[in-house]
Amino acid sequence: MNNKWKHGVYVLVALAMVLIAVPRISLTGGLNLVNGFGIVWVLFALMVIGANLHFLLGVDDEKRKALERVRRAKLQQWQLQLDKERGR
Structure with a gap:
């Protein structure tokens, strides 16, 4: 503040x-x-x-939050792909 x-x-x-x-x-x-x-x-x-x-x-805060959402979505996608490969 x-x-x-x-x-x-x-x-x-x-x-x-x-x-x-x-x-x-x-x-x-x-x-x-x-x-x-x-x-x-x-x-x-x-x-x-x-x-x-x-x-x-706070434009930087908005950008940071948006990039964090994208990063989490990618991590979740990679985790699903890894789980799928392990299940084979």
Whole structure:
């Protein structure tokens, strides 16, 4: 639970940074090095937000549970096949 709180804070901080930075990026002067850096920085901050939201929403937990179900089904299938071969 403590870990999720930490990721929530990271999302809020990164979102605040993006909300402050986006209005300051001006593309009226064309695409120069400063504006390019600003755009790349915002994209990186959005990736940080996305990664932390991914963790907060528990997508990894859902994937892990689905993979565990598949693994158990395979083990059960192998056990049935092994029992069938022993019965011959």
